[in-house]
Amino acid sequence: MSKDNAGQVLFQVAEHFRSTSLSVDESKLLAFQLLTWAHLSAKGRLDASVTIDTALAQGGVEGLLSVLKKLFWQPGALGMAFFNATRYVEQANDAVFAALKTVKYLVDGGVFERFSPVDVAGDLIGDTFEGFDVPVELARLMKDIAVGEATRAVYLPWETSGQLVGVLMDQPDLRVHAEAHLGSQVAALLAVFRAAPTDVAPNDPLRAPAAVHGGHLERFDTTLSIPPMGMAGGVDDVVMQDIYSRFPVVKASVTGLMVQHIAAQTRGIAAIVVPNGFLFSSGKDRDVREYLLKKGWVEAVIALPNGIFQSSGLGTSMLVLNTQAHHRRVGFVDASLPHFRVSMGKGRVSLQNTGLVVEFCRQLRVESDIQAAAGRQEEGPYTQAVSLEAILDNDATLDVGRYVIPEQQREAQARMETLPTATLEEVVRILIPIPNRDRGVNATEGVEALEVGAADLPSAGYIRSPEKSVSVRLATKRSGDAMDIFLRPRDVLLVVKGTVGKIGIVPDNVPPPGDGGWIAGQSFVVLRGAKPGVDLRGLGLWLRSKMGQQVLDGIKTGATIPMMSISTLRKLKVFALNAPLTEAAVEILEQEEELQWQIESLQDKQAGIAEDFWKELLAQLQQADKDQNTP
Numbered sequence: 001m002s003k004d005n006a007g008q009v010l011f012q013v014a015e016h017f018r019s020t021s022l023s024v025d026e027s028k029l030l031a032f033q034l035l036t037w038a039h040l041s042a043k044g045r046l047d048a049s050v051t052i053d054t055a056l057a058q059g060g061v062e063g064l065l066s067v068l069k070k071l072f073w074q075p076g077a078l079g080m081a082f083f084n085a086t087r088y089v090e091q092a093n094d095a096v097f098a099a100l101k102t103v104k105y106l107v108d109g110g111v112f113e114r115f116s117p118v119d120v121a122g123d124l125i126g127d128t129f130e131g132f133d134v135p136v137e138l139a140r141l142m143k144d145i146a147v148g149e150a151t152r153a154v155y156l157p158w159e160t161s162g163q164l165v166g167v168l169m170d171q172p173d174l175r176v177h178a179e180a181h182l183g184s185q186v187a188a189l190l191a192v193f194r195a196a197p198t199d200v201a202p203n204d205p206l207r208a209p210a211a212v213h214g215g216h217l218e219r220f221d222t223t224l225s226i227p228p229m230g231m232a233g234g235v236d237d238v239v240m241q242d243i244y245s246r247f248p249v250v251k252a253s254v255t256g257l258m259v260q261h262i263a264a265q266t267r268g269i270a271a272i273v274v275p276n277g278f279l280f281s282s283g284k285d286r287d288v289r290e291y292l293l294k295k296g297w298v299e300a301v302i303a304l305p306n307g308i309f310q311s312s313g314l315g316t317s318m319l320v321l322n323t324q325a326h327h328r329r330v331g332f333v334d335a336s337l338p339h340f341r342v343s344m345g346k347g348r349v350s351l352q353n354t355g356l357v358v359e360f361c362r363q364l365r366v367e368s369d370i371q372a373a374a375g376r377q378e379e380g381p382y383t384q385a386v387s388l389e390a391i392l393d394n395d396a397t398l399d400v401g402r403y404v405i406p407e408q409q410r411e412a413q414a415r416m417e418t419l420p421t422a423t424l425e426e427v428v429r430i431l432i433p434i435p436n437r438d439r440g441v442n443a444t445e446g447v448e449a450l451e452v453g454a455a456d457l458p459s460a461g462y463i464r465s466p467e468k469s470v471s472v473r474l475a476t477k478r479s480g481d482a483m484d485i486f487l488r489p490r491d492v493l494l495v496v497k498g499t500v501g502k503i504g505i506v507p508d509n510v511p512p513p514g515d516g517g518w519i520a521g522q523s524f525v526v527l528r529g530a531k532p533g534v535d536l537r538g539l540g541l542w543l544r545s546k547m548g549q550q551v552l553d554g555i556k557t558g559a560t561i562p563m564m565s566i567s568t569l570r571k572l573k574v575f576a577l578n579a580p581l582t583e584a585a586v587e588i589l590e591q592e593e594e595l596q597w598q599i600e601s602l603q604d605k606q607a608g609i610a611e612d613f614w615k616e617l618l619a620q621l622q623q624a625d626k627d628q629n630t631p
Contacts, residue, residue, distance in 0.1 A: 006119035009035070009111055016099035021091045029185070030088040032121055034099060036081060036189050037071070038107040045192075050074065056100070064089055064096065077200040080188035117193045118166035124186050133310045134161040134226060137351040142271040143167045144358045145300075145320060146222045153177070155220035155265055157205035158227045158258075162186030165198070172196055177220065179205045206238050206261055217244050223270040227258040229314060230275075249288045253278070256288035259319070263297065266323050269365075273304070276315040280399040280557035282565060289396040293388060296326030300361050303400035305336040307349040315558065317400060320361060330391060331364040332384045333357050334404040339382060356382065381407070395567050399557040412550035416573060424527075425570040428492075428536065431526040432566075434485045434519055438473040446473040447514060452487070453521045454499050459544075461593035462507035463493070472519060486513035492527040492540040493520055494552075496564040501552040503544040505537055505589065525566065538577040538585035548575075 013031035014024075022030065034052075041051040048054060055067035068089060071082045089096050111120070118136075142164070147154065154171075156164045156178035165187045168176055175197045178187055181204040191198040201210035211218040231254040238257060239247050246264040247257060255278045262270050278285050279301065292298050300320040306313055335341075335357055341349045360383050384403040394402065405413075424430070438446070450466045457463060474482045487493075493504040511517050520526050529536055542548045555572060556562050577585065 006115040007122045009106060009115060009120045010122055010124075012106070013099050013102050016095050016102065017092050020093065020095050022088060026088055026091075028122075028124055030085065030092065031099065031103075032124060032189060033082055033085050033088070034096075034103045035107065035111070035120065036117075036192060038100075038103045039112055040192060042107055046071075052100070052104075061089065061093060061096065077188040077191040077198060080185060080200055080202065081192050083185055083188075112193075116169060117190055118169050121162070121166070121186065121190065124162070134163040135308060135350065136163060136167065137354070138273070138304070138308060139163040139167045139224075141351060141354045141357065142224045142273075142318065143171075144354070145318075145361050146224055146269040146271040147171065147174070148222075148269070151221045151268070153218075153220045153222075155179075155211065155223040155225075155262075156187075157223065157225050157262060157265075159187050159200075159225070160184040161226070162190055164224045164226075165190045165194075165200075169194065177201070177211050177218075179203050179210050181205075206235065206257060209244070209261070209265065211265065212244075217246070217265050219265055219267040221266075221268045223262050223266045223272070225258075225262055225270070226273040227255065227262075229255070229316075231255075249284075249291050251284055252288050253284045256285055259288060259292075259321075263292070263321055263323055266321065268322065268324055269299070270319075270321040270323070272319045272321070273316050274319050276303075276317055276399065276558060279317060279319075280397045280402070280565065282395070282567065286396050289398055290392065292321065293330070293391060293396055295323075296328065296388070297321045297323050298330050298398065299325065299327055299364055300331040300333065301398050301400055302333045302357055303336045303404075305341040305349045305351070307341075307347050308351065310346075310348045319398070322365065325365070327364070327388070329364075329385050329387045330398070331360055332386060332400045332403040333360055334382055334400050336400075337382060393571075395565055395571075397557065397565070397568065401556060401558075402554070405554060409550050409554050412547050413554065415547065416551060416575075420576045420578075421573040422576040423570065424572045424574050425530075427530060427534075427539065427574065427576070428527040429530055430566060430570060431484060431528055433522055433524055433526065434472055434475075436522065438475050439470055441471050441473045446471045447517075449486070449515075449517050449519045450511075451519055451521050452493060452504065452524070454495050454502055454523055457493065457495075457502050457504035458596065461505075461589070461596040463504045466518060470519070483513040485519055486517040487520060487526065488513075488528065490529075490535055490537050492536045492543070493524045494527060494543070494564075494569075495523050496525050496566070496569070497523045498561065498563075499523075500556050500562040500564055501549055503540055503548075505540040525569070535582055535586065537589055538582035539574065541585045541589050542575050542577065 010028055010031050013034060014027040017027040017030065037052050040046045041053060050067055050071045055064045058066060065086050068082060068086045072079050072085065092099070151174060153175045154168060154177070156176065158180055159165060159178040160180040162184060165176065165178060168174055169190065172195055176191070176194065176199070178184070178191065178200045180187065180200070180202065184200060188200045191200050203210040209217060235254055235257060239250050244264065247260050249256060249260060252260065255274055259272060259274065262272055279289070299322040302318040302320070304316045304318060306315055309316070335351065335354070340351060340353050342352050344350050364385065382404065386403050391397065449470055449472050451468045451470045452463060452466045453468060456466045472485070487506045487510055489506060489508045489510055491506040493506070495502040506518070527536060527539070543552065551572070551574070555564055555568050557565065
């Protein structure tokens with residue numbers, strides 16, 4: 001079918017409502033409802049009592065409203081498709097008859113033989129998903145990855161956009177079951193065009209799944225889903241009241257519960273768009289990831305570009321599950337790279353070159369039973385295949401950025417294999433800064449300290465004296481010393497949130513713990529020698545080097561707000577400097593410090609030259625003025 005000029009169809013009908021009280025969106029929706037009504041009537045797919053001709057025969061707006069009310073009370077997607085149609089017709093009043101004349105002309109002329117209903121609906125599709133506009137190229141990629149020749153039934157939970165129903169329009173033999181809380185009118189309108197059975201149930205899939213038969217959940221061949229994002233809680237009762245054994249990991253985030261629900265209703269491939277935080281966060285989400293990995297269900301993770309959802313900058317990825325497989329490795333694709341995206345202007349991007357992604361996923365599916373060696377495999381600029389063992393050792397992290405890494409990082413990792421190394425936890429104690437609840441307290445409750453922030457870290461030498469003063473409470477600790485919150489000489493500070501990887505080295509002349517002491521800001525962790533007397537300045541200098549930064553880049557997660565997992569940081573392999581190398585590194589650090597002081601001194605002198613000039617000039621002018629006014 002042609003796509004050219006398909007958008008003009010809706011415009012021709014909606015144009016008749018310009019002078020009415022209908023909004024632009026309401027006008028377009030009513031236009032598509034009328035086109036759908038006329039098409040179903042012409043194809044004999046409606047009972048004679050609710051056809052458009054029956055409504056017109058009754059005469060006047062009241063006749064239309066009478067039949068539309070009957071149409072609304074039809075079961076399933078048909079009734080849902082015409083929700084609010086009576087209200088729109090009342091607002092349009094007599095303008096609806098001019099619109100119907102155009103509708104009849106278009107439908108009788110075979111408009112839906114020339115254009116797909118999806119293309120006629122145009123921008124009605126994809127923009128109704130709770131703030132997310134679902135792009136067609138993303139929906140099509142999900143379909144291409146998950147729907148195969150053997151697929152007979154497809155599940156679409158949380159389908160409020162209509163886009164996923166739309167991309168299945170060219171799959172006439174597929175049975176489709178969509179669910180959305182309060183329903184989806186656009187999805188229902190498209191559903192009634194399909195010849196194969198297509199249900200759109202107004203259910204919340206998490207609280208009240210609709211596809212239940214004989215007391216058991218129906219399991220579908222394929223699931224496509226873009227669940228709601230940003231829901232923080234309020235679903236504890238879902239787990240308590242579940243009678244379908246959907247949640248092996250009971251204590252899960254909302255996203256974790258949604259993913260488990262989808263897995264429970266899928267007996268094949270599921271393509272799910274999830275927020276990136278679900279892929280790397282610790283705690284509840286980690287437990288869900290570990291469960292899915294150990295089951296062997298995780299087939300691939302595909303990072304999506306920021307800007308793919310025009311109305312949200314939330315970082316997202318596509319999680320591909322295969323509940324019929326036992327994958328021993330997981331494929332990762334970074335589709336956020338320039339090769340896969342094209343700018344559409346105003347921060348919006350579109351996917352391109354997705355054939356590579358589909359082929360990579362299919363190859364993984366073919367090889368799902370092949371034993372995979374440990375470590376990374378099939379390294380490339382866009383894709384990686386990583387063994388299950390390596391991922392589990394990596395805190396079950398599924399963040400694509402941890403595995404699909406630039407060539408420079410791969411070279412740094414290769415160089416590390418030739419060096420003596422130790423895990424960071426073997427060399428240092430990792431201390432967490434004082435929590436916010438113990439900061440900013442009344443002076444009578446705490447002590448005054450100076451807080452080191454990321455802006456206080458120089459690119460060379462030691463940390464200078466911070467300027468931010470904060471009152472902190474010395475809380476009693478279950479283990480260790482409450483004074484550990486204060487920085488000690490030769491501590492190393494590492495930023496783990498925000499400007500991740502930035503390094504600072506504490507000088508020997510840092511004030512002692514207590515009033516006037518230094519503390520680390522919330523975005524840091526403090527690296528302190530595992531044993532008394534351990535000099536970490538060499539380690540700090542190496543972490544600040546190009547090679548050290550490349551190693552740290554390898555454990556970054558998150559695109560919107562980069563961060564590092566503490567558990568992953570503990571296992572990070574670092575260069576194990578011996579005593580001579582440490583001494584040499586300290587000498588370099590001292591040279592850096594000396595040069596830094598010289599640079600700052602020269603900068604002060606440089607600034608002073610100009611300042612002294614203006615002061616001298618002003619003094620001369622004032623003196624000249626004084627001399628001139630002296631009799």
